[in-house]
Amino acid sequence: xxxxxxxxxxxxxxxxxxxxxxxxxxxxxxxxxxxxxxxxxxxxxxxxxxxxxxxxxxxxxxxxxxxxxxxxxxxxxxxxxxxxxxxxxxxxxxxxxxxxxxxxxxxxxxxxxxxxxxxxxxxxxxxxxxxxxxxxxxxxxxxxxxxxxxxxxxxxxxxxxxxxxxxxxxxxxxxxxxxxxxxxxxxxxxxxxxxxxxxxxxxxxxxxxxxxxxxxxxxxxxxxxxxxxxxxxxxxxxxxxxxxxxxxxxxxxxxxxxxxxxxxxxxxxxxxxxxxxxxxxxxxxxxxxxxxxxxxxxxxxxxxxxxxxxxxxxxxxxxxxxxxxxxxxxxxxxxxxxxxxxxxxxxxxxxxxxxxxxxxxxxxxxxxxxxxxxxxxxxxxxxxxxxxxxxxxxxxxxxxxxxxxxxxxxxxxxxxxxxxxxxxxxxxxxxxxxxxxxxxxxxxxxxxxxxxxxxxxxxxxxxxxxxxxxxxxxxxxxxxxxxxxxxxxxxxxxxxxxxxxxxxxxxxxxxxxxxxxxxxxxxxxxxxxxxxxxxxxxxxxxxxxxxxxxxxxxxxxxxxxxxxxxxxxxxxxxxxxxxxxxxxxxxxxxxxxxxxxxxxxxxxxxxxxxxxxxxxxxxxxxxxxxxxxxxxxxxxxxxxxxxxxxxxxxxxxxxxxxxxxxxxxxxxxxxxxxxxxxxxxxxxxxxxxxxxxxxxxxxxxxxxxxxxxxxxxxxxxxxxxxxxxxxxxxxxxxxxxxxxxxxxxxxxxxxxxxxxxxxxxxxxxxxxxxxxxxxxxxxxxxxxxxxxxxxxxxxxxxxxxxxxxxxxxxxxxxxxxxxxxxxxxxxxxxxxxx
Numbered sequence: 001x002x003x004x005x006x007x008x009x010x011x012x013x014x015x016x017x018x019x020x021x022x023x024x025x026x027x028x029x030x031x032x033x034x035x036x037x038x039x040x041x042x043x044x045x046x047x048x049x050x051x052x053x054x055x056x057x058x059x060x061x062x063x064x065x066x067x068x069x070x071x072x073x074x075x076x077x078x079x080x081x082x083x084x085x086x087x088x089x090x091x092x093x094x095x096x097x098x099x100x101x102x103x104x105x106x107x108x109x110x111x112x113x114x115x116x117x118x119x120x121x122x123x124x125x126x127x128x129x130x131x132x133x134x135x136x137x138x139x140x141x142x143x144x145x146x147x148x149x150x151x152x153x154x155x156x157x158x159x160x161x162x163x164x165x166x167x168x169x170x171x172x173x174x175x176x177x178x179x180x181x182x183x184x185x186x187x188x189x190x191x192x193x194x195x196x197x198x199x200x201x202x203x204x205x206x207x208x209x210x211x212x213x214x215x216x217x218x219x220x221x222x223x224x225x226x227x228x229x230x231x232x233x234x235x236x237x238x239x240x241x242x243x244x245x246x247x248x249x250x251x252x253x254x255x256x257x258x259x260x261x262x263x264x265x266x267x268x269x270x271x272x273x274x275x276x277x278x279x280x281x282x283x284x285x286x287x288x289x290x291x292x293x294x295x296x297x298x299x300x301x302x303x304x305x306x307x308x309x310x311x312x313x314x315x316x317x318x319x320x321x322x323x324x325x326x327x328x329x330x331x332x333x334x335x336x337x338x339x340x341x342x343x344x345x346x347x348x349x350x351x352x353x354x355x356x357x358x359x360x361x362x363x364x365x366x367x368x369x370x371x372x373x374x375x376x377x378x379x380x381x382x383x384x385x386x387x388x389x390x391x392x393x394x395x396x397x398x399x400x401x402x403x404x405x406x407x408x409x410x411x412x413x414x415x416x417x418x419x420x421x422x423x424x425x426x427x428x429x430x431x432x433x434x435x436x437x438x439x440x441x442x443x444x445x446x447x448x449x450x451x452x453x454x455x456x457x458x459x460x461x462x463x464x465x466x467x468x469x470x471x472x473x474x475x476x477x478x479x480x481x482x483x484x485x486x487x488x489x490x491x492x493x494x495x496x497x498x499x500x501x502x503x504x505x506x507x508x509x510x511x512x513x514x515x516x517x518x519x520x521x522x523x524x525x526x527x528x529x530x531x532x533x534x535x536x537x538x539x540x541x542x543x544x545x546x547x548x549x550x551x552x553x554x555x556x557x558x559x560x561x562x563x564x565x566x567x568x569x570x571x572x573x574x575x576x577x578x579x580x581x582x583x584x585x586x587x588x589x590x591x592x593x594x595x596x597x598x599x600x601x602x603x604x605x606x607x608x609x610x611x612x613x614x615x616x617x618x619x620x621x622x623x624x625x626x627x628x629x630x631x632x633x634x635x636x637x638x639x640x641x642x643x644x645x646x647x648x649x650x651x652x653x654x655x656x657x658x659x660x661x662x663x664x665x666x667x668x669x670x671x672x673x674x675x676x677x678x679x680x681x682x683x684x685x686x687x688x689x690x691x692x693x694x695x696x697x698x699x700x701x702x703x704x705x706x707x708x709x710x711x712x713x714x715x716x717x718x719x720x721x722x723x724x725x726x727x728x729x730x731x732x733x734x735x736x737x738x739x740x741x742x743x744x745x746x747x748x749x750x751x752x753x754x755x756x757x758x759x760x761x762x763x764x765x766x767x768x769x770x771x772x773x774x775x776x777x778x779x780x781x782x783x784x785x786x787x788x789x790x791x792x793x794x795x796x797x798x799x800x801x802x803x804x805x806x807x808x809x810x811x812x813x814x815x816x817x818x819x820x821x822x823x824x825x826x827x828x829x830x831x832x833x834x
Contacts, residue, residue, distance in 0.1 A: 001066040002150055003036055006077050008061040010135055014081040016090070028065060031087050032371045033074070037064035070358035072151055072266065076143040077135075078274045079355070086336050087372070093336040094283045096273050096303045096354055101128075106289045106299070108171035109224075109255060113293040115176045118215060118222050119159075119235065121261040122174045123268045123300040124288035126165060127252040129280035137247055140275055147267055155211050158258040158267045159236030161224070163243035165251035168226040174257065176220035184231035186238045195221045195234060202237065203758065206820055211236055222257060253288075268301045269354045303354045310362045312346040318363070319370045320378055331372035337365065382645060386675075388682045393589055394496055398478050401498065401585065404522050408515060410476040410500055413832055415458030417480065418448035423457040427571040429541035436484040438492045445827070446789075447754075451482035451492075455499035456542070456582055460572040463503050465752040465799060465830040467574060468783065472504035474511070478585070497559075499582040507563040507577040509547065516551070516561060516581050523588050525553060535561070542568055551583050559583025623664055624702040630665050640673040647682070650697055657696035658683045664701045747804040752797065752830035755816060755823055760792040767822035768796055774815045778806030797829065 012018045019027065025035040042057035065080070073079040085091035100106060109124045132140070144160045152158040179195035186198060193201060199216055202208040214236055215221055224232040226243075233239040235257040245252060254271050258264035272285040279285075287299045312325040323331075325346045332339040337359070338351040352359045359365060370378070406412060418440065425432040437450040452458065455477050463473055478498045485493040500515055502508040516535075517527070526532035531554055538550035540560055548562035561581035569578055627642060628635035639661075649657040662683045669676045686693065755771055757764065764786060772781050784798035802812075813826045 001034075001069055002075060002146060004065050004067055004075055004077075004080065004146070005062050006065065006080065007135075008038075008063050011063060011077065011081065014077065015084060024063070027084065030371075030374060031084060032068065034066040035063060036066045038062075039064060068358070069150065072147065072270045072357065073274070073355040075146040075150070075270075076274055077139050078277065082277075083336060087334050089334065093333070093338060093353065094277070096276065097284045098287050098299075098301060098303050099281075099284045101126075101286055106287050107165070107253065108289045108291060110171055110173045110291045111293055112173065112175040114220055115174060115222055115257075116293070118176050118218050118220055119257045119259055121258045121264055122255060123258075123261075123264045123290060123298075124172075124253065124255040125268055125272050125301045126286035126288055127254065127272060127275060127279055128284075128286045129250055130252055130275065130278050131280075132245075132247050132249060132278070134247065136275070136278060137245070140245075143271065143274060147270060151263055151267060155236035156214055157260045157263045158256050160267060160271065161233040161235060161239055161255045161257070162245055162271075163232050163239065163253045163255070164245050164249045165253040166249070167243050168230055168232060168253070169228060171227055172232065172253075172255070173225045174222070174255075175225070176222050178219065179221045182221055182223050182231070182234060184234070185241045186234075187241050187244055189241060195223075198234070198238065204821070208237060209758075224255065224257075265300070265302055266357045269303060269357070272301050273303070273355050301354075305354065306352050308350050308352060308359075308362065308365065309342070309347055310350065310365060312348055314362065315366050315369045318366045319373065320381060321373060323373070328369055331369050332365065334372045335368040337368060386647070386678045388678065388685070390685075394586065397585065397589060398496065401519065401522065402478055404518070405476050405478075405498075405500070405515070408518055410474045410515070411833070413459055413462045413475050413477050414479070415455070415462065415477060415830070416448070417452055417482070419450060419452045419457055420447050421449050423461075424450065424453050427457065428454070428568055429565060438482050438484060447827075447829075453481050453483060454582060455479060455481060455497050456501070456580055457572070459499055459501045459580070460568075460574065460578070462830055462832055463501060463578070464573045466750055466832065467503075469750075471576075472502060472508065472511075474500070474502055476500035496585050497582060498585050499580065501578055501580045503574070503576060503578045505576055507547075507579050509561075509563050509579045512561055512579040512581045516583075525588070530555070541565065551581075553587060556587065558587055622701055623666060625661065625664055626700050626702070630661075636665075636669055636673050636676060640669075640676040643675040643679045647679070649700060653694070654683060654686045655694045655696050656690070657698060657700055659687060659690045659693065660696065660701050662687070748801055748834040749804055750799065750801055750830075750832045750834055751809065751812070751828060752799050753812070753816070754787075754827040754829045755796040755798065756789070756825045756827070757793065757795070757822060758824045760794075762822055764794060764796060767819070768798070770819040770822055771796065771798060771816055774812070776807050776811070776815075778803030779812075801834065 021035075021038055028035045039062050040057075040059050041062065042059050044062075045057050067074040067080075074083060082091070082094070086093050107124065107126055109122055111120075111122055115122075140162070144162065147158075147160065148155050152160070179199070182195040183192050185192045199212055202212060221234060222236075223234050226232060230242050231240045232243050232253075232255070243253075254268065256264045256268050256271075258267075273283075276283050276285050285301055285303065287301070290298050290300060292298070312323070312328045315328050316322055325341050325348060329339040329341050329348050332348070332350055336353060336356065338353075340349050341347070342349050350365055359368075402412060421432050421437070421439075424430070424435050424437060435453045437453050439450050440448065443449045459475050459477055462475060466473060476499065478496065480494040481497050482492055483495055484491060498519070500512060502511045520527065520533050527534065529552075533551065533553045535549040535551050537546075538548050538560060539545070540548045540562070542548075542565060543560070543562035544565050548560060550557055551559045551561065559582050561583075562579065564578045564580055569576075623629050623631040623635075625635065625639070627638035630636055630639060648654055649661055658679075662680065665680065669680055671677060755767065757767055768784060780801045782799035782801065784796060786794040787797045789795050800812075802808075809828050809831070813828075816826045817823055
């Protein structure tokens with residue numbers, strides 16, 4: 001969520017009321033916002049850069065307010081105050097109007113056909129006779145930056161330019177030229193630069209360098225001229241210094257160039273509606289005319305109002321309230337959505353202003369009604385239906401296998417679902433066309449180009465990152481791969497795979513084969529042809545010739561195992577032999593993974609294959625309860641009525657009372673007793689945890705008199721049993737004391753970081769020195785190397801071991817990227833628990 005920082009005193013002055021911090025926090029919550037932090041500029045600088053840098057900074061109190069990502073009208077003080085005042089009924093929602101110039105033609109922005117290949121769209125408007133103060137000016141600039149980071153997607157979709165109209169003259173021309181032909185004095189510079197020189201100049205600028213990539217590879221750069229040939233801006237990089245806005249500016253020309261026309265219209269509407277209140281005619285915006293290359297003309301801003309109709313019954317049902325149509329119309333009006341009752345049934349006509357581009361469906365209007373009503377005022381209700389949750393069978397099988405594979409001495413790894421095309425093809429000795437890989441349309445990096453089709457590359461990368469660890473290295477992963485599938489509506493499907501690797505001085509094929517046998521034993525699949533499983537020799541370019549086998553279950557191939565080919569090992573920067581197994585685990589479910597669970601499965605079982613466990617059967621012989629005999633219909637009916645509004649026999653969690661009552665019922669009740677059947681199925685899932693459930697507070701099952709329970713003759717064994725119990729308790733106490741003295745294990749992780757420089761001129765040795773200068777408690781730097789990226793550029797790949805509770809990846813990335821002169825970005829290449 002975007003965070004808007006506003007000065008507290010300025011905010012309260014605009015609201016016309018002073019609030020305490022608690023009161024304002026409550027007001028924000030009522031309006032669907034969150035007061036995230038109360039701080040000051042001095043406190044922020046002190047926290048981020050130290051006390052020495054904070055000296056002289058302002059002590060003015062700042063409110064940091066989180067706003068919804070799609071509420072662009074709340075990204076500045078003006079919109080925030082306007083919304084809160086309408087919400088508190090202190091102000092009517094303003095009516096925004098587009099007006100023609102009082103004299104002469106509207107300003108024109110002419111778009112040439114050269115822009116089509118760079119940024120083809122542009123819109124414009126004029127704020128006439130506006131009055132700026134320092135606070136208004138700061139808010140005006142900050143709103144542009146907030147919009148750039150949010151809806152504009154860091155200027156890649158839309159770039160905003162604002163100019164002092166009195167310093168330039170129309171009509172304006174938006175065109176595109178070779179960078180060498182563009183020359184002007186950019187904002188806050190003292191001399192002219194060509195566009196090529198500007199690109200070099202701003203590569204070291206901490207703010208503008210992030211936008212250079214948008215156009216730097218284009219043969220033509222977009223540029224806007226006035227009628228005298230003066231450059232207004234070179235979007236999306238920088239404005240010209242000639243037309244910069246000052247506190248004395250009275251007329252503002254606002255232009256937005258874009259690759260997305262819809263986004264450009266929204267951004268322009270936000271800019272002019274938020275600050276039109278400072279014009280001599282409040283909430284009016286002077287139109288501008290945009291001329292397209294084909295001669296078509298359009299006038300902006302659109303400031304379009306639209307009307308939607310919906311019923312009050314829809315809102316009442318969705319929110320869970322029961323209010324009149326008139327009341328709901330008033331609630332919506334409080335949210336800047338002017339609403340009127342049409343008189344046709346319970347229909348309401350809602351007018352959506354140009355500032356509310358977030359309203360695209362009736363559900364958005366319903367959400368505003370709920371907000372205006374107050375979430376805390378919505379009455380609590382008991383759900384009309386009860387459901388019993390069951391774990392997804394595929395995930396249940398996965399969890400069970402994870403536990404037993406870890407018990408077999410293998411360490412679990414979790415790798416990225418995306419990888420490079422090279423990882424699943426060239427490095428494994430395969431062609432990319434054979435892999436059925438799903439490609440990413442616009443990959444951000446070469447490391448994440450496709451969805452993985454095998455788990456093996458990820459585990460081999462993890463081995464490479466940890467090859468200095470003591471041998472042998474035994475890793476496994478159970479996760480999804482993605483494969484193309486024309487039978488699916490999305491053209492692809494997920495497949496759950498199991499993969500394990502063994503890395504040592506010897507291949508260790510027998511270890512991997514043993515792990516496969518153990519896995520099949522757990523799945524209760526016998527080692528035999530036909531219905532069981534068997535392996536047979538196969539050829540695969542990933543494996544060493546003659547050292548590869550295919551795994552068959554029920555006559556169908558489910559995977560392969562073997563010793564990896566030396567070339568594959570070398571390509572993943574490994575130096576020792578390695579064996580691997582990878583197979584599909586979905587066939588062991590007995591049905592497709594997409595099939596929903598239609599009957600209860602005990603905690604340690606899958607649908608077809610039961611893992612051995614012992615469950616005590618402690619069904620009492622008595623069926624007599626406080627509700628009557630539950631072997632009769634009358635007793636079951638009484639118990640069903642009791643459970644009508646309860647999930648458990650006692651309180652809000654399962655107890656021994658539930659399991660005792662469960663065992664008293666001779667068999668599963670019929671569907672006639674819906675509440676009892678719901679409770680019965682739910683409690684059934686707790687039977688294996690019976691010993692750990694809390695004790696019962698009340699007795700619901702009545703014990704029957706049974707003479708056999710009375711020992712008429714004393715036994716000499718009782719004294720012996722007492723001695724045994726005493727000795728047992730003593731040994732348990734000694735064991736607990738011994739265990740408590742053991743030091744607690746410290747959770748650690750091994751992290752491999754990719755640190756990327758700005759270009760091939762970056763001093764890599766100095767960059768590594770800066771990275772290693774990052775000191776934190778619980779951080780230990782390891783080995784590093786330089787890895788070629790392309791075009792002579794290398795990246796630093798460095799490993800470290802961290803204590804999980806003290807050091808996180810976000811903290812590391814933030815500390816390293818602080819060296820802006822050397823470091824462009826930091827990525828986590830591998831992350832493994834130790």
